[in-house]
Amino acid sequence: MSSQRAPADTVGPGAPGVALEVTEALFGEVRFDAAGLVVSVVQDADDGTVLMVAYMNEAALRRTLETGRTWFWSRSRKEYWQKGETSGDRQYVREVRVDCDGDALVVLVDQHGRGACHTGERSCFYRTLGQGPGVPAESAAK
């Protein structure tokens, strides 16, 4: 099926997503916090870019799995929102992963339209706070 997948930008604007195959036993291991939320990292399925971080409650996670498009809970507006509903920048879901202790998700998507950020940037993480070499070069010979 993946060989038939169209680039996200060639999909018609109203194209619905496809329901995911769900491992129900694992759904029960998702731990929602005191506010009923789980943090969700949305990542580009093709190139691995972290596009955005948002929150799902149980119903938003269900809708995401059932519709194949991302749904979140807005903590500020206190309402459900479907990514791209107004902007057209939809996210079609390929995979949802759960972390070891069940309190975070990674959502792998085909990003439609301009990108994930309301500013017009592709990723919300377009600003660099700090940069360094990572593993120190002087340790290489040890």
Add this chain to the structure above:
Amino acid sequence: MSSQRAPADTVGPGAPGVALEVTEALFGEVRFDAAGLVVSVVQDADDGTVLMVAYMNEAALRRTLETGRTWFWSRSRKEYWQKGETSGDRQYVREVRVDCDGDALVVLVDQHGRGACHTGERSCFYRTLGQGPGVPAESAAK
């Protein structure tokens, strides 16, 4: 400098990190929540794998930037912890990014040792809750 970088696994176990160059104006735009925390997505700088999600308070973020290794605040234990301090699975930081509204970070690291997860998996997100095709194939021709 990057051409001199050693693979993370070849660095001696006690190797310190290198302080990051910080854009101070951007530090002031990080929005810590009511509990004083900001969610931090740790991503492999080489292959883009999301390794783990953890939380930093202001001091943990400062320590991360100053030491070039990841520091977090444990919500359950209510204490600072440096990744790899006990396991040896250290994270050397190459870059810290801030999202558009300042309430989430992406931390790009060279992962040392076995990986990021206490289970022995490289990534904490080793379980798949749902899978699907992403962009629907039948929309390709539209």
